Structures are given as C-alpha cells and as structure tokens.
Amino acid sequence: MTELFTYYLFPGLILGSIYALGAIGVSLLFGILRFAHFAHGDLMTFGAYVAFSMVTLFNISPYMAIPASIVGGIGISILIDKVCYRPFRQSKTIVLVISSLGVSLMLRSIIQIFWGVDYEVYFSGIQPSIDVAEDFRIKIHHIWIMLGSFSLIFLTHLFLKNTKLGKAMRAMSDDSELALITGIHTERVITATWIIGGSLAAVAGIFLGIDTQLSPSMGWDQLLPLFAAAILGGIGRPYGAIAGAMIIGVAEELSSYPGFLGENAPLLSPAYKTGVAFFIMVVMLIFKPTGLFRGRQF
Amino acid sequence: MNKKKITLKAEGLVGGYGGMNILNSIDIEITQGEIVSIIGPNGAGKTTLLKSIFGLIELKKGNIFLGEVEVTNQSPQNMVMSGLSYVPQERNIFPTLTVKENLDMGAYLRENNLKESMESIFSLYPVLNEKRNQAAGELSGGQQQMLAISRGLMSDPQFLLLDEPTAGLSPKLFDETFDSILKIKELGIGILIVEQNAKKSLKISNRGYVLVAGENRLTGTGESLLINKEVANLFLGGQ
Ligand SMILES: Nc1ncnc2c1ncn2[C@@H]1O[C@H](COP(=O)(O)OP(=O)(O)OP(=O)(O)O)[C@@H](O)[C@H]1O
Ligand SMILES: [Mg+2]
Numbered sequence: 253m254t255e256l257f258t259y260y261l262f263p264g265l266i267l268g269s270i271y272a273l274g275a276i277g278v279s280l281l282f283g284i285l286r287f288a289h290f291a292h293g294d295l296m297t298f299g300a301y302v303a304f305s306m307v308t309l310f311n312i313s314p315y316m317a318i319p320a321s322i323v324g325g326i327g328i329s330i331l332i333d334k335v336c337y338r339p340f341r342q343s344k345t346i347v348l349v350i351s352s353l354g355v356s357l358m359l360r361s362i363i364q365i366f367w368g369v370d371y372e373v374y375f376s377g378i379q380p381s382i383d384v385a386e387d388f389r390i391k392i393h394h395i396w397i398m399l400g401s402f403s404l405i406f407l408t409h410l411f412l413k414n415t416k417l418g419k420a421m422r423a424m425s426d427d428s429e430l431a432l433i434t435g436i437h438t439e440r441v442i443t444a445t446w447i448i449g450g451s452l453a454a455v456a457g458i459f460l461g462i463d464t465q466l467s468p469s470m471g472w473d474q475l476l477p478l479f480a481a482a483i484l485g486g487i488g489r490p491y492g493a494i495a496g497a498m499i500i501g502v503a504e505e506l507s508s509y510p511g512f513l514g515e516n517a518p519l520l521s522p523a524y525k526t527g528v529a530f531f532i533m534v535v536m537l538i539f540k541p542t543g544l545f546r547g548r549q550f
Numbered sequence: 551m552n553k554k555k556i557t558l559k560a561e562g563l564v565g566g567y568g569g570m571n572i573l574n575s576i577d578i579e580i581t582q583g584e585i586v587s588i589i590g591p592n593g594a595g596k597t598t599l600l601k602s603i604f605g606l607i608e609l610k611k612g613n614i615f616l617g618e619v620e621v622t623n624q625s626p627q628n629m630v631m632s633g634l635s636y637v638p639q640e641r642n643i644f645p646t647l648t649v650k651e652n653l654d655m656g657a658y659l660r661e662n663n664l665k666e667s668m669e670s671i672f673s674l675y676p677v678l679n680e681k682r683n684q685a686a687g688e689l690s691g692g693q694q695q696m697l698a699i700s701r702g703l704m705s706d707p708q709f710l711l712l713d714e715p716t717a718g719l720s721p722k723l724f725d726e727t728f729d730s731i732l733k734i735k736e737l738g739i740g741i742l743i744v745e746q747n748a749k750k751s752l753k754i755s756n757r758g759y760v761l762v763a764g765e766n767r768l769t770g771t772g773e774s775l776l777i778n779k780e781v782a783n784l785f786l787g788g789q
Contacts, residue, residue: 419654423651
C-alpha cells in the first residue's frame with residue numbers, strides 16, 4: 253500500500269497539479285478566444301528557461317526565480333497575442349490554430365538558440381525527502397510544488413469568482429457577442445486571460461523542470477495531457493480543467509503500478525504513459541465530448 | 551427633477567450583412583417614456599434594424615441621433631455608455647454565471663448606485679431575487695427572459711431595445727412580461743420593441759412601425775395601426 257502512495261499516487265497528484273496549471277490556461281483561452289492554443293506547452297518551456305537563467309546567473313533557487321519567470325511569461329504571451337493572434341480575431345478558428353502551431357515552432361527554436369539543445373537541471377544531486385510515515389517518503393520539492401500549484405489555482409479561483417474582470421472573463425467565455433452587447437471591454441478581458449494563462453504556464457514550466465529536467469521540448473511534450481485534461485474537464489471550464497488534470501496525472505502514474513494484476517508486472521509499461529492521456533481524451537471525445545463539466549464542443 | 555426628454559432618431563438607414571443590404575431605407579424615432587413597436591413579417595429586417603442602431607452592424611448610409619448628438623456607427627460599448635441597451639432575442643443571458651453575476655455584468659460600465667438598480671429590478675421581478683445565487687442557465691424560459699431584460703436595465707439606460715421578449719412564453723408569462731414593460735416605461739425609459747404579437751404590442755404602444763422588406767411600410771400611433779386594414783390583413787388574422 254505505501255508503495256502505491258509513495259511511488260504512484262502522490263507523484264500522480266504532483267504531475268496532475270503541474271498539468272492543472274497549464275490546462276487552466278488552455279481552457280480559459282479556448283473559452284475566450286475559441287481556439288486550441290498549441291503553443292501553450294512552449295510557454296511552459298519558456299518560463300522554465302527564464303528561471304534557469306536566473307538560477308545560473310544569480311545562483312538562486314528556482315523558487316526564487318518564479319516572479320521573474322512570471323514576468324517573462326506574461327510579456328511573451330502578450331507579445332505573441334498582439335503579433336500573431338490579434339490580426340486574426342475575426343478569422344476562422346483554423347487560422348488561429350495554425351498560427352499557434354507556428355508560434356510553437358518559433359518559440360522552441362528561439363529557446364534552442366538561446367539556451368542550447370542539451371538537457372539541463374536546476375540542481376544536481378539527490379533531492380532531499382522526508383519520512384511522513386513508515387515507508388512513506390515525500391520529496392521536499394513535491395511538497396513545494398503541490399503547495400505552489402494549489403495556491404495559484406486558489407488565487408485564480410478567487411479572481412474568477414470575485415473580481416469584476418474575472419466575472420467578465422467567465423461571461424465572455426459563455427457568450428462573447430453578448431459580452432460585447434453588455435459593454436464589456438473584450439480586448440481587456442483577452443489581455444487579462446493571457447496574463448493569467450502566461451503566468452500559470454511559466455510556473456508550470458518551472459515546477460516541471462524541478463520535478464524532472466529542462467529541455468527545449470519539455471513543454472511541447474505535455475501538450476497531449478494538457479488538452480486531455482482540458483477536454484476531460486469540459487473545454488472552456490477552468491474548474492473542470494483542474495479536476496481533469498488531477499485525473500490524468502494520477503491515471504498516467506497508476507498505469508504502471510504493478511500491484512493491480514497481483515503479479516509483479518506493471519499494468520502498462522511506463523513507456524506507454526502518454527498513451528493513457530491520449531486514450532482518455534479519445535474516449536471522452538467519442539462518448540462525452542462536452543467533458544465532465546459540460547463544456548463547449550469542439 | 552423634470553429633465554428634458556431625449557429622442558433617439560434614425561434617418562435613412564441602409565445596411566446589412568456583407569455586400570447584401572437588408573435595410574433599404576428606414577426612418578424611426580422614439581422618445582424617452584414611449585413604447586414603440588416594430589412589426590413586420592419574418593425576415594423583414596427587424597432584428598437587423600436593432601443591431602444596426604446598436605452598432606453591431608455597420609451602416610452604409612443614414613444617421614442616428616441621440617438628442618443632439620450623432621451616434622451613427624458607434625461601438626456597442628459606446629452605445630451602452632450613451633444610454634442604449636439591447637436585449638437580443640436569443641442567447642441573451644450568461645448561462646454559467648449566477649443571476650446576480652448576470653446583473654453585475656449588465657452594470658459593467660457603471661460605478662455607482664448599483665444597489666438601487668438591483669433593488670428596483672428585484673421589485674420588478676421578485677423571483678430573480680429568490681434565485682440570485684443560481685446559475686442563470688438553470689432558470690425556466692420565462693425567468694431567463696426576465697433576467698435578460700433586467701440585465702439590459704442594469705446599465706441604467708435611457709432606451710431599451712427589446713427583440714421579441716415574449717417569444718415562446720405562455721399566455722400568463724406573456725401578460726407578466728407586458729406588465730413589466732409598462733412599469734419600465736413609467737421609469738422614463740423609451741422602449742423600442744420588436745414583437746410577433748402585433749395586436750397586443752400595438753395596444754400598449756405610443757407608436758408603431760410596420761417594416762416590410764427593409765422599408766417603412768406604415769407608421770402611426772398604436773391605435774391607428776390597430777384599425778388599419780392593411781395591418782389587419784398582414785398581421786392580425788384579418789379581423
Ligand atoms: N448574420 C446574417 N448574415 C447574413 N444574412 C442574415 C444574417 N442574419 C439575418 N440575415 C438575413 O437578413 C434578413 C433579415 O433578417 P432579420 O433577422 O433582421 O429579420 P427579422 O425581421 O428579425 O425576422 P424574424 O421575424 O424571423 O426575427 C433575412 O433574410 C435573413 O436571412
Ligand atoms: Mg428577428
């Protein structure tokens with residue numbers, strides 16, 4: 253049992269909370285701008301590398317680099333929106349999707365040019381951990397990642413629930429034409445969405461870098477679980493995305509738990525982990541395309 | 551506090567979607583405290599007219615004046631700030647927002663006296679007060695329509711443009727809606743209403759416009775249109 257917790261369930265929740273930070277952005281952006289933002293993973297990568305520069309330049313911990321990385325993430329998101337998406341606001345969805353694929357390629361190339369193509373880590377050596385119970389060890393970093401993600405998710409929730417701009421954001425996600433009729437500043441809402449999406453993605457990138465390592469394709473590789481989480485939760489529903497992310501994260505980790513079959517063989521080889529997200533996404537799209545929380549249909 | 555009543559006046563409106571003109575030449579006017587009906591067959595351009603006045607569709611010709619101020623082709627946002635409010639026929643509430651949040655959004659461009667407006671709306675439609683924390687999408691059709699009108703009132707408008715506010719309502723709710731429209735009129739708001747039920751709506755109207763194929767066919771006081779033969783043949787089942 254403790255093995256299940258230590259090596260599968262808890263890491264699944266960690267992975268899930270990292271996914272959640274990315275998937276909230278994907279879901280919000282889809283709700284407001286009506287397109288699947290394929291460059292979202294690369295925003296995560298960008299955030300991770302900005303933090304990496306801070307870590308190497310100033311010899312600080314990656315947690316201390318979060319503010320700088322958020323600023324960088326917001327800056328690049330707003331810039332990309334102005335240059336690559338705004339001209340296409342009135343165009344068909346597919347134009348924006350293709351544009352975001354282009355942005356994704358460009359971002360990755362820029363990252364490779366600036367930071368190189370090798371794997372990097374924030375810190376080397378064994379990561380410290382603490383004993384919670386007998387045979388139940390938790391890495392200190394996992395506690396920070398969990399606390400960090402949950403506080404950010406909670407802040408986002410407070411913003412969406414209680415501020416005028418947050419409510420306007422949900423209103424526009426419900427019906428953008430009615431938002432316009434009501435007098436809501438729609439461009440301001442779009443900028444706010446990029447600020448939130450960009451910040452959360454940057455932090456997700458840092459946490460992913462802390463949990464694993466940095467590489468120019470680290471964010472792109474998370475695109476499938478991010479979208480699977482957003483779809484599972486009901487696209488355009490940020491709260492659904494959080495639940496979806498947790499389910500995907502835990503399902504991915506549990507898929508290789510050996511205890512299920514009674515023998516000592518994993519259910520699935522860990523190499524098929526990403527297949528789990530893909531499988532859940534396809535099943536949802538076929539049987540319940542609006543997701544668990546009744547979101548928008550693609 | 552006897553402020554001068556403002557008139558919303560549209561002259562020679564021409565416009566439509568893309569290259570196609572739906573409005574060919576329309577004149578219309580309404581003063582605060584009046585109810586003015588727009589009636590006409592399906593596809594006559596009634597909805598297009600409301601959208602054009604509100605700045606959702608660009609006009610190719612014509613002028614719109616609000617008092618002395620020209621407001622032709624202003625953005626919907628500027629229209630709200632100038633004192634207009636538009637309640638579309640469909641998709642006129644935010645379904646995942648609560649009733650209260652919908653009303654908050656109606657007041658998006660306002661800073662003051664929100665409480666007062668909300669109180670007067672709740673006295674107009676008490677059921678909205680009971681359901682204030684419920685998601686708007688869960689309300690019944692009639693309640694959603696009340697909420698849509700209330701959302702329009704929250705910006706404290708001088709003119710309210712209503713597109714078929716009674717579509718699909720039961721006779722009882724129909725009468726309730728018309729009662730509330732009369733109360734809104736008493737607040738000094740001008741109500742420009744598009745209605746399928748020409749008879750009932752002309753009865754409560756100061757004036758009416760009959761639109762056919764994007765042009766003014768007939769214009770007159772509510773009563774004169776009610777006894778007009780052509781109107782009777784067109785819309786009133788030939789009584
Ligand atoms: N978005 C649009 N794009 C192109 N044409 C449109 C659009 N909306 C409406 N039309 C056309 O414009 C004409 C007028 O439509 P409009 O909706 O203004 O009529 P209406 O008088 O409101 O009719 P109804 O009584 O059915 O509501 C119709 O021929 C319609 O097909
Ligand atoms: Mg219509």
